[in-house]
Amino acid sequence: MTRIAFIGLGNMGGPMAANLVSSGMQVTVFDLVQENVNALVDEGAKAAESAVSAVKDADVIVSMLPAAAHVKSLYLGENGILQAAREDALFIDSSTIDADSARAVGQAVEQTGRLFVDAPVSGGVAGAKAGTLTFIMGGKVDAVAKATPVLQCMGKNLFHAGDTGAGQVAKICNNMLLAVLMSGTSEALQLAIDNGLDPKVMSDIMLQSSGCNWTLQKYNPCPGVMEDVPSSKDYTGGFMVKLMNKDLNLAMTAAANSQSATPMASAAQGLYKLHQRNGNGDKDFSSIFTLFDNK
Numbered sequence: 017m018t019r020i021a022f023i024g025l026g027n028m029g030g031p032m033a034a035n036l037v038s039s040g041m042q043v044t045v046f047d048l049v050q051e052n053v054n055a056l057v058d059e060g061a062k063a064a065e066s067a068v069s070a071v072k073d074a075d076v077i078v079s080m081l082p083a084a085a086h087v088k089s090l091y092l093g094e095n096g097i098l099q100a101a102r103e104d105a106l107f108i109d110s111s112t113i114d115a116d117s118a119r120a121v122g123q124a125v126e127q128t129g130r131l132f133v134d135a136p137v138s139g140g141v142a143g144a145k146a147g148t149l150t151f152i153m154g155g156k157v158d159a160v161a162k163a164t165p166v167l168q169c170m171g172k173n174l175f176h177a178g179d180t181g182a183g184q185v186a187k188i189c190n191n192m193l194l195a196v197l198m199s200g201t202s203e204a205l206q207l208a209i210d211n212g213l214d215p216k217v218m219s220d221i222m223l224q225s226s227g228c229n230w231t232l233q234k235y236n237p238c239p240g241v242m243e244d245v246p247s248s249k250d251y252t253g254g255f256m257v258k259l260m261n262k263d264l265n266l267a268m269t270a271a272a273n274s275q276s277a278t279p280m281a282s283a284a285q286g287l288y289k290l291h292q293r294n295g296n297g298d299k300d301f302s303s304i305f306t307l308f309d310n311k
């Protein structure tokens with residue numbers, strides 16, 4: 017039985033780790049928030065008292081943390097997990113972080129003779145719960161081959177984007193587009209409402225028209241249009257505005273470095289920054305809809 021250590025049991029990591037348990041893996045978990053650990057123990061995972069103790073017997077270590085600083089500190093910091101792991105362990109980091117940090121962590125792992133894959137995800141909390149995430153991997157072919165059966169327990173579509181860091185490049189391009197789509201969809205829905213249309217009817221029309229996109233299909237930002245999405249749960253439980261701002265910063269930094277033109281993302285970034293400054297950092301990112309709703 018494959019032994020997994022899973023570090024970071026938040027909105028995404030919690031259901032991802034639960035899917036590994038239900039796939040028959042032996043899963044040991046750690047999170048700084050005890051409540052998150054307890055929820056996984058209820059699902060059948062074993063609790064560890066620290067990240068170091070979680071990884072010591074693991075074949076595969078999966079991390080799902082907020083940002084690069086957390087990942088670097090977990091792997092490379094004082095009491096980091098790198099040296100604590102078995103010599104043949106595989107590390108998979110599924111957090112969304114900048115490609116340079118992923119390469120730095122990957123290089124540090126590989127220097128010890130162990131394997132590393134950056135494998136950020138797309139599909140949201142619903143995809144994490146359903147085990148239908150898309151994993152976008154960056155890494156050496158042998159590392160990717162070893163990661164594949166583990167990631168298949170949590171996802172449906174797996175891609176190998178290129179060498180270490182390539183998964184992160186692909187992920188921030190995707191999320192930059194997502195920010196543009198969520199802002200644009202919100203703007204269009206509010207325009208419809210302001211002109212007397214029912215947002216559910218408008219959504220149904222766009223779903224069958226040229227404006228159709230993922231936010232309408234899976235994540236409608238207008239409360240009451242879709243059941244069981246963050247907009248119908250007071251914008252809780254999804255992908256936080258502060259994490260979207262982190263990803264937009266990563267995308268804009270990458271664009272500055274490659275001198276790419278990203279005017280649509282600049283506009284979306286302005287909206288998301290303003291939204292966070294208005295006190296919405298911990299809300300789901302579809303709450304950008306409320307910036308357009310003047311009621």
Ligand code: NAD
Nearest residue numbers: 024025026027028029047048081082111112140141254255
């Ligand atoms: P989250 O804030 O809900 O969860 C992060 C978890 O990490 C928390 O439970 C926190 O306590 C834990 N943590 C932080 N530092 C830790 C440490 N040193 N040791 C152990 N645990 C630690 O965030 P999330 O929404 O689950 O997102 C995680 C990552 O996935 C982010 O990089 C995010 O950008 C990305 N992501 C999120 C979504 C989404 O829809 N939520 C979708 C795709 C990708």
